[in-house]
Amino acid sequence: MLLLTAAVLAALSARFVPTIVAQDTLGLANGFTTFSTPAFNLTLVSDSQTAYSLRPVGSNFHFIPSDMMSHRQGNNQYHLGDIKYRARLDSARTWTSVDSSAARSALSPDEVSGDTLASANLAPTLNSTLLDITRRWVVEDNTLKLLFDVSNPNNEDVIIGDFGAPLEFNNIFTGRTAEDTNTKCSLTDPYIGQDAGFVQVTPLLGTLPPLVVIPAANSPLEGWSFLTETYDEATAYQSQVFEGLYEWLFHSSAYAENEWASTDPWNAPTSFTLAPGANRTYGLQFILADSIPTIEDALIDAGHPVAAGIPGYILPADQTGKLFLNSPSAVANISVSPAGALTWSENNDSDSWVGYDIKAVAWGRARLSITYADGKLQTVHYYVTHDAVQTIADMGEFLTTDAWFDDTSDPFGRAPSIITYDREANEKVLNDPRVWISGLSDEGGVGAWLAEAMKLWLQPNDAEVQKFETFINQTVWGTLQNSDGSVKKSVFYYAPGSVDYTYPSNVEWGNWWSWDRAGSYDTGRGYDYVHVIAAHWAMYRVARNYPDFASIAWDWSLDKAVLTVDVLTNGSVGYRDVGLMGETVIFRLLEDLKREGWTTQASLVEERMKARQSIWSGQRYPFGSEMAWDSTGQEGVFIWSRWFDDSETAANTIASIIAYQPLIPHWGYNGNARRYWDNIYGGKLQRVERQIHHYGSGLNALPLLYSFLDDPSNYFYLRLGYAGISGALSSVDEGGFPSASFHSFADTLKWDGYTGDYGPNFLGHAIGMGTYIVNHPDFGWQAFGGTITASGDAVEVDVLDDSRRAVFIAPIAALLQLDSGAFEHVTYEPSTGAVTLTIVDAVGAGSPAPQGRLRISQTVDGFGGSSLLKPTEQYDQDAEAWSIPFSGGQATVHLST
Numbered sequence: 001m002l003l004l005t006a007a008v009l010a011a012l013s014a015r016f017v018p019t020i021v022a023q024d025t026l027g028l029a030n031g032f033t034t035f036s037t038p039a040f041n042l043t044l045v046s047d048s049q050t051a052y053s054l055r056p057v058g059s060n061f062h063f064i065p066s067d068m069m070s071h072r073q074g075n076n077q078y079h080l081g082d083i084k085y086r087a088r089l090d091s092a093r094t095w096t097s098v099d100s101s102a103a104r105s106a107l108s109p110d111e112v113s114g115d116t117l118a119s120a121n122l123a124p125t126l127n128s129t130l131l132d133i134t135r136r137w138v139v140e141d142n143t144l145k146l147l148f149d150v151s152n153p154n155n156e157d158v159i160i161g162d163f164g165a166p167l168e169f170n171n172i173f174t175g176r177t178a179e180d181t182n183t184k185c186s187l188t189d190p191y192i193g194q195d196a197g198f199v200q201v202t203p204l205l206g207t208l209p210p211l212v213v214i215p216a217a218n219s220p221l222e223g224w225s226f227l228t229e230t231y232d233e234a235t236a237y238q239s240q241v242f243e244g245l246y247e248w249l250f251h252s253s254a255y256a257e258n259e260w261a262s263t264d265p266w267n268a269p270t271s272f273t274l275a276p277g278a279n280r281t282y283g284l285q286f287i288l289a290d291s292i293p294t295i296e297d298a299l300i301d302a303g304h305p306v307a308a309g310i311p312g313y314i315l316p317a318d319q320t321g322k323l324f325l326n327s328p329s330a331v332a333n334i335s336v337s338p339a340g341a342l343t344w345s346e347n348n349d350s351d352s353w354v355g356y357d358i359k360a361v362a363w364g365r366a367r368l369s370i371t372y373a374d375g376k377l378q379t380v381h382y383y384v385t386h387d388a389v390q391t392i393a394d395m396g397e398f399l400t401t402d403a404w405f406d407d408t409s410d411p412f413g414r415a416p417s418i419i420t421y422d423r424e425a426n427e428k429v430l431n432d433p434r435v436w437i438s439g440l441s442d443e444g445g446v447g448a449w450l451a452e453a454m455k456l457w458l459q460p461n462d463a464e465v466q467k468f469e470t471f472i473n474q475t476v477w478g479t480l481q482n483s484d485g486s487v488k489k490s491v492f493y494y495a496p497g498s499v500d501y502t503y504p505s506n507v508e509w510g511n512w513w514s515w516d517r518a519g520s521y522d523t524g525r526g527y528d529y530v531h532v533i534a535a536h537w538a539m540y541r542v543a544r545n546y547p548d549f550a551s552i553a554w555d556w557s558l559d560k561a562v563l564t565v566d567v568l569t570n571g572s573v574g575y576r577d578v579g580l581m582g583e584t585v586i587f588r589l590l591e592d593l594k595r596e597g598w599t600t601q602a603s604l605v606e607e608r609m610k611a612r613q614s615i616w617s618g619q620r621y622p623f624g625s626e627m628a629w630d631s632t633g634q635e636g637v638f639i640w641s642r643w644f645d646d647s648e649t650a651a652n653t654i655a656s657i658i659a660y661q662p663l664i665p666h667w668g669y670n671g672n673a674r675r676y677w678d679n680i681y682g683g684k685l686q687r688v689e690r691q692i693h694h695y696g697s698g699l700n701a702l703p704l705l706y707s708f709l710d711d712p713s714n715y716f717y718l719r720l721g722y723a724g725i726s727g728a729l730s731s732v733d734e735g736g737f738p739s740a741s742f743h744s745f746a747d748t749l750k751w752d753g754y755t756g757d758y759g760p761n762f763l764g765h766a767i768g769m770g771t772y773i774v775n776h777p778d779f780g781w782q783a784f785g786g787t788i789t790a791s792g793d794a795v796e797v798d799v800l801d802d803s804r805r806a807v808f809i810a811p812i813a814a815l816l817q818l819d820s821g822a823f824e825h826v827t828y829e830p831s832t833g834a835v836t837l838t839i840v841d842a843v844g845a846g847s848p849a850p851q852g853r854l855r856i857s858q859t860v861d862g863f864g865g866s867s868l869l870k871p872t873e874q875y876d877q878d879a880e881a882w883s884i885p886f887s888g889g890q891a892t893v894h895l896s897t
Contacts (some may be wrong), residue, residue: 006561025104026050026073035117038142039288042117047106049120049135050081051168055888056209056288063186063211065170068235071589076101076230078166078245081137083122083148085164086254088271090157095254098128101166115139131158131172131274143302145216149282152274154658160233160272161254164247165284166227167213169201173235173629174241175658178621181629182656184212187674188246189662190224192266196305196327196370196378197221199248200662202292207654209288212295213248216283216306222267222378223249225746226354226689238688240677241628248307250282255746263749266666267367267379268337292658293716305370305378308353311784312719313381313667314726319800320787321358324350324779329374341366342382349780359517363734365667368481383667383730388785388802389844391732392455396845398736399452400464403428403755404871410491411501414440415481418449422684423737424753431504434513434681435520439490443581443695443757444682444740446531449580451738453538458803459846460542462549469552472539477560478534485560485567486523487532492782493520513681526575528625529568534585534763536561540592545820561589562601568607577615578624579636581695582763584702587639595879613640617649623656630695631660631674635764638703642710654717655705663720668692668742669729671723673700675741682757683740685748692729692742695757698764702853705768715776721768722784728765729802731758738762770806771799773828786826793831799823804843809835814858814869816895819881821852824890835869835895841886852884852891869895 027047034043036057043053043066054063059716064080065072072079078101086095100122106119117137126133134149146165148748152158169188173181186203198219201211215221227245229237231471249255256269274280289298299306315321323344325331331354336342341362347355358368366382385391403421405414405428410442420429420437429438434443449471456465494504494514503509536557543867545555566584569576581598586605593602616622616637625631634653641649660674673696680686708717731739731751740756743749771785773795781790785801799807804822808815812833816823825838841848856866875882884891 004825022084023073024073026069026079027104027106028069028073032108033118035137037117037139037144040144040286042137042144043179043300044081044118044137045079046083046109048079048104048117048125049107049137049489050079054211054286055081059208061203061208062184064167065168065172067184068172071232071234074230075104078227078229078247079168080166081135082166083126083133083135083164085131085165086161087158088161089130089154090159095258096128096130098126098130100125110134120226120368125506129153131160141470144286146282146286147216149279149280149281150274152276153258155276157276158274160251160274162223162249163255163272163282164223164225164249164253165197165282166245166247169211172242174236174239178624182621187660189664189669190221190246190248190671191641191664192221192224192379192381193307193665194220194222194379195376196297196307197403198304200295200664202659202662204656204659206292206657206659209290210292210295212287212289214285214287214299214302216281216285217283218280219250219284221248222264222270223252223255223746225249225252225255240688243676243688245692248284252830259747263747264365265746265749266381295396295663297795300326301431305329305372305376307353307378307380307665308719308779309380309665309670310719310779310782312670312723312726313665314383314385314723314730315358315360316385316391316800316802317360317363317728318387319360319785321382321562322347322349322782323356323358323368323380324353324354325370325378326353327372327376327378329372329376331370332373333371333624335369337367337369338362338397341384342368342486344368347781350778352778355779360381370557380561381666381668384731385498385732386734387395388729388800389459389804391729392459392802393461393845394736395732395738396452396455396459396461396736399448399455399738400467400619402737403448404427405430411499413475414438414468414491415475417475418452418468418471420445420448421737421755422753423733423739423751424684429754429896431507433494433507433509433511435494435515436490436513437754437756439492439520440475441488441531442681442759443489443527443531445490447682447738447740447758447760449492450531450534451755451762453535454759456764457538457541458766458769458805459844460546460549461845462847465542465546465549465847466551469539469550472535472552476535481564482523485563486573487522487524487528487564487567489525489528490520493517509614520700524572524574526568526573526578527566527580529573530580530582530585531759533561533564533568533589534582536564537585537589537592541819546847546849548850549847558596558598560590562593562598562605565589565605565608569612575626577612579622581632581635581699582697582760583636584639584767585763587643587807588767609640610644613644613646616641617646619653622649623653627677632658632699635699635702639706642706654703657703658720661697661700661704661724663716666745671697671701671720671727673724674695677740678750678757682754684753684756685743690744692744693730693761693763694741695759695764697724697727698761698768700764702764702768708772709808709813709815712774712813715774718772718774718784722772724767725768728758728761731761745769766803769795769801769803771801771823771826772808772810773797773826774810775830776883793829793852795828795830797826797828799826812858812869814856817855819853819855820849821884821886821891822846833869833897837893837895838890839884839886839893840890842889848889849886851886852883852893853881854893855881856895868897
């Protein structure tokens, strides 16, 4: 990846329109009108009565991009207050499209009184008599509202096929400094949940009050559609520095008949028939939450239905999900689509919320529809996977068979390897013009083999380990990684005539990314080193704990991991001083070096990391990368700031993450860190588009989960972090293929065809996954990753997450980890703090461990520390792990204070 100019980024956009912005049709030159409301100061453009500024009372933060409005004043550029719809007379066959931004004309303001701040009929700018629409800005019950009064002036029915309100908030990063981006911009995320839907607009700083947009009466958030705009170089619409804008759809059937005809929309599409002379009002309400973690509280205070899912909305088939509903109106009915995909039964877990146990039945997407007694409809969106352990076993089988490349005649030395796979063509990707994708490096080329490396750490399988070791011995070491420890950007390159290889003529070679040999063999990209470190570390873990079927000596792998860190940080490699995707694995490496007594190597790693963190400690926004704005530098900044006791930088990092990683009752958006450009570099379908569960989800979850370990009373971090690491499970299809990400555009809604850059996502998943046991103040005893039963003086948990390697008991801040073996069952006695563990030698397709190796830490004051819990039985210790012998494939361990 390169830091691209705005022009190049624009050219990569699928919806790039090379047009110069038209003259001012918005009316900026003719002035503004300003209003004060209880929560906001609102400024409208006088001619258009669209929003020019919206800021909280007493704050200088603007949710609207006022400072960019001079570049957004032409036709076909959308603003808050615009409207677009498709409708037809009952006698007509085709939809008529109407758009208030298409050919703007100044409006004539209505005289207003009472609660109405501003009002105007939109006829001059809609240029259509199909519907008569008056837009009003009002304050009702101290709440700012944007309302559209729609009436039918015709003598026959008008059918409204889609009706949408464009939302313009300031996500324009173009040309801004890091400070300006973080202090002036915000990100928008939807909960596409019908009458319970909302849109949250979170300032990037992470500490300012977020805006929450909720429906006015009869104005559901049925759909969410990207808006195509006229392009302007000053803002670079739909590029890496300006994702673009979306519209809130109250109805969507015309989209479903046309643009979305080949997809299954998030919600059932509706239309609305308006009789002659009849009218209906659509609209939005604007409220403020005190903070991002209290958005749910703000919704409840506003009388809005709220759903909270545990552990989230990605549900493995062997787990029971919990769904809690808080609404002023009682639940009248629940249904699911597809029929029978989920089952539910009411539970008594909460005194203040209505709770349900949710069971998975059918793999894939499932929509739970809740109808309340007041007629409101709420949809909660789930994704069902296979049993968690089976899911990653299927992935391991797929990657070491279907994606296994063993043609040793390959002149680039790519065999043997686990190489990028195309699920749509069901073939290996050997000739992508983005050479790294076929060249086993960069995030886009390591996605398959990095995922397998981390899978083998969690669930070693003898046959898979043997294959992966040949990949390490023959392809990573000596081909991808040079003997001095440096790592190439790609082993594949484009050099026709200089290599004995036939490059397919139907591939579009020759863009900047079709590197020649020198470009591919360059070793200056720091991000590529982390992948190799992770592979060596995972093989160290396998050989150290499963020596019976590992042929690579564990100390060789550990040494090569340290060597790679050394080269990465010795001053010769680029990007070494920014946060690197997946570098939490370097922290795990440091822990292991200390435990193994490798003090010299541990000191080297620690000193190099300290030097990097010292740079970040002097910066307010140390989240840079090779891109103009990114959401992945935060992981590395956090882990080392926390380790070196820089609590201020760590707190700033967490604030940054929660601004772009939302908590939303929708499997796709819940815990989904903001990524929207990486399909250009790692996906099959290349376009700038909000990506669902790309690798930002799993990586940004790690700081959140570590923060929960520090403060086990902060359940927001747990819910959000667990949602993030769960995203990687949804990416694995029924046959084990892991996709780079899910395409969120409503005309697509499908998983990308490439494995692409999935690997970093699974790395985050593997490190953060576990079973987290909590006693929640609202929901009682719950287990994220397991099934829990609390009765009498005991809490019983069946451990069901796919890793089975970590259990955290929040009330006593006890983190239990296995280097080998798997947790099966945990019993916790709150009155005494005693814990009983059932450990087995293997789960799923994993090969049996020779012994269990258990580590215990129990502190909220940092990493590790003196354990209060200890086994009551006598066990040997090795590298700070208790060695647990198995009998008949299992063992019972009693822990006591």
